[in-house]
Amino acid sequence: MIRSVLTSLALAGALAALPVACAEAQTTGPVVTDFKLANGLEVVVVPDKRTPVVTHMIYYKVGSADEPPGKSGIAHFLEHLMFKGTEKNPSGRFSKMLATIGGQENAFTTTDYTGYFQRVPREYLGDVMEFEADRMTGLVLTDANVLPERDVVLEEYNMRVANSPDARMGEQVAAALYLNHPYGRPVIGWRPEIEKLNRDDALAFYKRFYGPNNAVVVIAGDVDMAQVKALAEKTYGAVPVRADLNTRQRPQEPTPVAVRQVTLDDPRVAQPSLNRSYLVPSYASAKRGEAEALDVLAQILGSGPNSRLYRRLVAEKRIATSAGAWYQGSAVDATRLGLYARPTPEVSLPDLEKAVDAVIAETIQDGVAADELERAKTRMIADAVYAQDNQSSMARWYGTALTTGSTVQDVATWPDRVRAVTAEQVRDAARAWLDKRRSATGYLVKSLPAGEEKRS
Amino acid sequence: MIRSVLTSLALAGALAALPVACAEAQTTGPVVTDFKLANGLEVVVVPDKRTPVVTHMIYYKVGSADEPPGKSGIAHFLEHLMFKGTEKNPSGRFSKMLATIGGQENAFTTTDYTGYFQRVPREYLGDVMEFEADRMTGLVLTDANVLPERDVVLEEYNMRVANSPDARMGEQVAAALYLNHPYGRPVIGWRPEIEKLNRDDALAFYKRFYGPNNAVVVIAGDVDMAQVKALAEKTYGAVPVRADLNTRQRPQEPTPVAVRQVTLDDPRVAQPSLNRSYLVPSYASAKRGEAEALDVLAQILGSGPNSRLYRRLVAEKRIATSAGAWYQGSAVDATRLGLYARPTPEVSLPDLEKAVDAVIAETIQDGVAADELERAKTRMIADAVYAQDNQSSMARWYGTALTTGSTVQDVATWPDRVRAVTAEQVRDAARAWLDKRRSATGYLVKSLPAGEEKRS
Numbered sequence: 001m002i003r004s005v006l007t008s009l010a011l012a013g014a015l016a017a018l019p020v021a022c023a024e025a026q027t028t029g030p031v032v033t034d035f036k037l038a039n040g041l042e043v044v045v046v047p048d049k050r051t052p053v054v055t056h057m058i059y060y061k062v063g064s065a066d067e068p069p070g071k072s073g074i075a076h077f078l079e080h081l082m083f084k085g086t087e088k089n090p091s092g093r094f095s096k097m098l099a100t101i102g103g104q105e106n107a108f109t110t111t112d113y114t115g116y117f118q119r120v121p122r123e124y125l126g127d128v129m130e131f132e133a134d135r136m137t138g139l140v141l142t143d144a145n146v147l148p149e150r151d152v153v154l155e156e157y158n159m160r161v162a163n164s165p166d167a168r169m170g171e172q173v174a175a176a177l178y179l180n181h182p183y184g185r186p187v188i189g190w191r192p193e194i195e196k197l198n199r200d201d202a203l204a205f206y207k208r209f210y211g212p213n214n215a216v217v218v219i220a221g222d223v224d225m226a227q228v229k230a231l232a233e234k235t236y237g238a239v240p241v242r243a244d245l246n247t248r249q250r251p252q253e254p255t256p257v258a259v260r261q262v263t264l265d266d267p268r269v270a271q272p273s274l275n276r277s278y279l280v281p282s283y284a285s286a287k288r289g290e291a292e293a294l295d296v297l298a299q300i301l302g303s304g305p306n307s308r309l310y311r312r313l314v315a316e317k318r319i320a321t322s323a324g325a326w327y328q329g330s331a332v333d334a335t336r337l338g339l340y341a342r343p344t345p346e347v348s349l350p351d352l353e354k355a356v357d358a359v360i361a362e363t364i365q366d367g368v369a370a371d372e373l374e375r376a377k378t379r380m381i382a383d384a385v386y387a388q389d390n391q392s393s394m395a396r397w398y399g400t401a402l403t404t405g406s407t408v409q410d411v412a413t414w415p416d417r418v419r420a421v422t423a424e425q426v427r428d429a430a431r432a433w434l435d436k437r438r439s440a441t442g443y444l445v446k447s448l449p450a451g452e453e454k455r456s
Numbered sequence: 457m458i459r460s461v462l463t464s465l466a467l468a469g470a471l472a473a474l475p476v477a478c479a480e481a482q483t484t485g486p487v488v489t490d491f492k493l494a495n496g497l498e499v500v501v502v503p504d505k506r507t508p509v510v511t512h513m514i515y516y517k518v519g520s521a522d523e524p525p526g527k528s529g530i531a532h533f534l535e536h537l538m539f540k541g542t543e544k545n546p547s548g549r550f551s552k553m554l555a556t557i558g559g560q561e562n563a564f565t566t567t568d569y570t571g572y573f574q575r576v577p578r579e580y581l582g583d584v585m586e587f588e589a590d591r592m593t594g595l596v597l598t599d600a601n602v603l604p605e606r607d608v609v610l611e612e613y614n615m616r617v618a619n620s621p622d623a624r625m626g627e628q629v630a631a632a633l634y635l636n637h638p639y640g641r642p643v644i645g646w647r648p649e650i651e652k653l654n655r656d657d658a659l660a661f662y663k664r665f666y667g668p669n670n671a672v673v674v675i676a677g678d679v680d681m682a683q684v685k686a687l688a689e690k691t692y693g694a695v696p697v698r699a700d701l702n703t704r705q706r707p708q709e710p711t712p713v714a715v716r717q718v719t720l721d722d723p724r725v726a727q728p729s730l731n732r733s734y735l736v737p738s739y740a741s742a743k744r745g746e747a748e749a750l751d752v753l754a755q756i757l758g759s760g761p762n763s764r765l766y767r768r769l770v771a772e773k774r775i776a777t778s779a780g781a782w783y784q785g786s787a788v789d790a791t792r793l794g795l796y797a798r799p800t801p802e803v804s805l806p807d808l809e810k811a812v813d814a815v816i817a818e819t820i821q822d823g824v825a826a827d828e829l830e831r832a833k834t835r836m837i838a839d840a841v842y843a844q845d846n847q848s849s850m851a852r853w854y855g856t857a858l859t860t861g862s863t864v865q866d867v868a869t870w871p872d873r874v875r876a877v878t879a880e881q882v883r884d885a886a887r888a889w890l891d892k893r894r895s896a897t898g899y900l901v902k903s904l905p906a907g908e909e910k911r912s
Binding site for chain 1: 524525526528554624628631635636638640641646647648649705706707709710711713714715716717718719720721784892898904
């Protein structure tokens with residue numbers, strides 16, 4: 001089984017073109033329905049009749065940003081522990097069933113949500129729902145099954161963070177960007193805190209956040225509505241509402257005021273890189289239209305070989321081997337627009353940064369051209385249409401949207417809202433949010449300049 | 457009445473030479489006694505017979521680092537609210553009594569402790585103790601007395617932080633240095649969070665942390681022990697133990713790995729400055745001898761015109777108008793050693809920083825000379841002896857020590873421990889802790905370089 005911590009960066013990449021339904025899709029695409037059970041569980045059904053297969057995902061509205069202080073990593077650790085079994089279904093039974101029927105499963109934790117995924121022949125949907133409903137509140141944790149799993153998580157930390165200069169850099173830039181909000185804390189946790197997580201921490205977190213009234217189930221595939229409703233009532237419907245659920249209360253960021261820069265040296269770095277994040281509004285926190293403009297802005301700045309950063313730094317000036325931008329729109333709170341570039345061997349990071357700053361300054365000053373605006377919007381909408389071909393992407397988009405403050409309707413209207421973005425809105429977004437004081441810039445280098453190297 | 461938020465930096469300045477008793481003092485100086493009441497209250501008595509005046513201080517073991525997430529500023533806000541009166545002593549009665557007898561009062565909040573101070577003719581000590589014992593658990597808060605005081609605190613924020621480029625810089629450097637520990641958060645709080653603090657927040661914090669078993673009373677002056685004991689039993693002794701007191705549980709810092717740099721521009725800056733903090737152990741968190749070595753190291757690096765930074769940057773190279781260093785040894789958790797310098801008009805901050813780095817590199821490489829070591833230690837111990845002349849400094853030192861993990865005995869043995877520091881220990885401390893990866897450096901400038909200025 002493959003489970004993953006989606007770092008913010010990975011998330012941004014995966015969900016850059018988050019919303020899915022376009023105007024065409026609204027007429028020719030799937031008719032997405034959602035309903036709520038009496039216990040508060042939201043269920044979304046995305047019909048896809050092409051193969052007799054169904055994707056089942058359950059998303060809990062809890063992520064690393066909801067962790068109590070000192071317990072970083074507990075959201076992700078609990079995701080691992082969710083596979084430890086219940087009284088009714090001891091450890092391994094669920095996975096074994098899936099293996100027997102040729103199904104797939106996966107799980108992932110982000111800053112805002114935690115998701116569990118299965119893909120099975122459609123006749124097994126009811127079984128999957130029963131297993132998931134059972135472990136929603138029935139998880140049995142003991143020191144014997146918790147402590148060895150912590151070693152697994154620490155090993156994952158070593159593999160994914162400690163041994164990855166890029167991941168370490170991402171961790172440090174996020175920490176420098178967020179002064180108060182827990183988005184500044186790595187999803188997998190700070191190592192010294194992961195080492196101390198225990199059964200009580202996991203159970204407390206589980207009881208606080210896992211329940212039907214804090215979850216969204218997305219079912220994509222060859223199913224019909226009546227059947228799904230009946231199965232959902234029978235399985236999830238039997239889970240009592242979690243009365244003492246806490247709503248999310250996270251410390252918010254103060255207005256950023258200082259330009260931040262972080263230099264990380266790692267002998268394993270083959271090629272240095274520059275990595276900047278700006279603090280910007282998310283779809284959930286922005287004024288209407290502003291997140292769409294930021295989405296388009298990121299596309300124009302840094303998506304593909306026609307983007308401004310690529311053209312200027314890679315194609316024209318030949319001072320970078322790669323360059324790009326991303327916007328992590330799907331987030332509950334103030335989120336990030338990121339830029340990155342890798343210099344050619346003879347170029348220094350400060351010089352590369354000056355060139356990046358010039359591209360931003362020009363965009364702020366002169367705005368964007370009509371043709372690049374149109375190209376960007378067309379590309380974003382086409383990507384969304386294209387992505388409808390993938391059943392699990394579809395399920396994932398709805399799950400992400402519904403656990404980060406958006407609605408099914410928001411997903412459906414997204415293409416129209418992108419289409420309505422004007423050049424002026426894009427320039428205004430750049431002007432309002434791409435102020436360097438709102439940013440942290442990471443330099444990833446093989447070794448520190450002379451005079452700064454480690455002596456001991 | 458003057459109340460102050462001691463920022464970490466101010467604290468460092470005030471307490472650089474924290475401990476007080478020296479070897480001479482142990483024989484010729486005051487005999488400091490301490491005892492505990494049955495309810496857990498610790499009382500320290502520092503005799504000082506020179507004038508018929510007594511300094512009374514009560515220190516609670518709670519500071520901004522103990523605040524719940526999202527409630528930054530509540531420790532300091534509560535300090536203000538402690539003057540709002542009780543059922544027995546309505547608002548103003550305590551202060552009025554002090555004014556009538558010609559007494560003084562003050563209060564302050566830091567990351568680790570909150571203190572209340574009175575200086576009165578000795579015959580009023582019992583009254584002061586009675587008032588303080590009464591408000592230890594009897595505080596009456598209503599929206600009517602809480603909300604206007606929040607405006608007072610916000611005004612204090614404007615005056616002390618918003619209108620002070622140096623304070624804003626200090627805030628940003630601390631935030632960049634601490635990625636996880638609440639020392640990274642300003643003592644006065646983040647403005648958006650201060651704005652939302654209310655009566656319930658204050659009461660919850662008060663009930664959680666204020667009580668005899670979480671406080672230290674220091675009495676310095678013309679008193680005798682038997683009398684103080686009797687008064688303490690009669691006043692504080694009647695306050696019931698707070699059974700549900702939480703011990704401090706703070707998220708700790710992961711090992712720092714990246715060099716951080718913060719640039720803050722402010723049009724009110726007359727002269728730019730450089731301000732660096734390293735994450736280092738405190739007296740409470742260090743291995744025996746290590747904090748003493750850091751204390752001596754800071755003295756050698758940056759205390760006075762004979763210090764390395766001053767000599768090199770100001771006297772010899774003439775690239776700075778001032779330069780220095782400090783060590784904030786009195787802290788519960790990992791603390792800071794700081795450097796600062798102001799360049800002469802023609803020198804850039806990066807060039808100044810290179811010169812600072814060179815002084816550090818040299819110290820790490822070659823260690824310190826016997827004569828500068830002796831001069832530093834002699835000066836530190838002399839400062840401590842000299843400070844014994846000040847009754848309130850004496851009281852303050854004991855209060856600080858006893859609320860940040862030290863004992864009366866630690867204060868008494870400090871001069872001997874400093875005297876024992878060797879050149880090798882100082883070099884080892886520099887080598888172990890003055891790694892730039894453990895630091896954040898602030899540049900305070902009038903305006904950002906071209907290309908980074910705000911456009912909108």
